[in-house]
Amino acid sequence: MSAPIRVGLIGYGLAGACFHAPLITALDAFALSAVVTSRDAAVAQALPQARVVRDSTDLFEDRAIDLVVIAVPDAQHAPLARAALEAGKHVVIDKPFVTDPADGAALAALAAARGLMLSVFHNRRWDGDFLTVRHVLDSGVLGEIALAELRWDRYRPAIKPGWRERPGAGLLNDLGPHLIDQAIQLFGMPDGVTGDVAMQRADALADDYVEATLHYGSCRVIVSAATLVAAPRPRFALHGRYGSFVKHGIDPQEAVLRGGGGPRDPGYGIDAPADHGMLTFGDGRRQPVPTEPGNWSAFYEGVARAIREDAAPPVAAADALMVMQVIAQIRRSAAQRSP
Secondary structure (H helix, E strand, C coil): CCCCEEEEEECCCHHHHHHHHHHHHCCCCEEEEEEECCCHHHHHHHCCCCEEECCHHHHHHCCCCCEEEECCCHHHHHHHHHHHHHCCCEEEEECCCCCCHHHHHHHHHHHHHHCCCEEEECHHHHCHHHHHHHHHHHHCCCCCEEEEEEEEECECCCCCCCHHHCCCCCHHHHCHHHHHHHHHHHHCCCCEEEEEEECCCCCCCCCCEEEEEEEECCEEEEEEEECECCCCCCCEEEEECCEEEEECCCCCHHHHHHCCCCCCCCCCCCCCHHHCEEEEECCCCEEEECCCCCCCHHHHHHHHHHHHHCCCCCCEHHHHHHHHHHHHHHHHHHHHHCC
């Protein structure tokens, strides 16, 4: 049996504590050895086997660490990833990859030159609803797609504390990468992009509304995230020549992890029957489609294979870079449309 891959986690906020740490510790392939944070008590309670490190430099200099996972505010992604790669560590970066696509290209080149794995945590590729949408599309039951809508609606009239709602962050950087990555996975890179970005809440300091149309010939794919929608629209709606597929609700994995559960819990990743999607055909026939089980653990299983077997990373840096390029196009389009 191979020795576990020793992991150093930078950041123990929402992403580090609720997403990365539970997924890593649930797999025998990894040993979460160190965490860079000031939250000593939280780490001691949840991860007694991990030591707390104050400075990420100490982590990079630790020869026992094989993989560095970066789960900190967006602006820190590029410099921390560069330092980790230069120290000879494999790297996972929480989304978004970087804030400047040029930094992403440089990191990808550095990882390739050093023979190191670099991947980005686009975990929503393993949402049950997305896996179901992909299966429906691949089946051809809808025929040629004319319109696809990928929406993420929230009702949060109050500004939440934390860096995600401060200048330089915002909804396009937070939920946009998930939606855009899913769109690219389904349809490829768009021919063109039309974007609309706004701050709708009175006290907003960063964008809290995004809607972009991705152009694919005559097909249109809409990605949208909003903060003032009390009655959420479908998470996915796909309309084709033969019919439509509509799916409401959000994948349940995040709620389980945020509630202190883990991927080994019974029923983890299983969608409620009431939230199953529905096919509606042109002749009026309707057919429910059970949601496939979600499995965010597949991301870290892929990371282990990439490190141990030199397999392709579960999310290639080139894929994450395409997402950042589309985000940049959305911002440019929105800026051109602003009065």
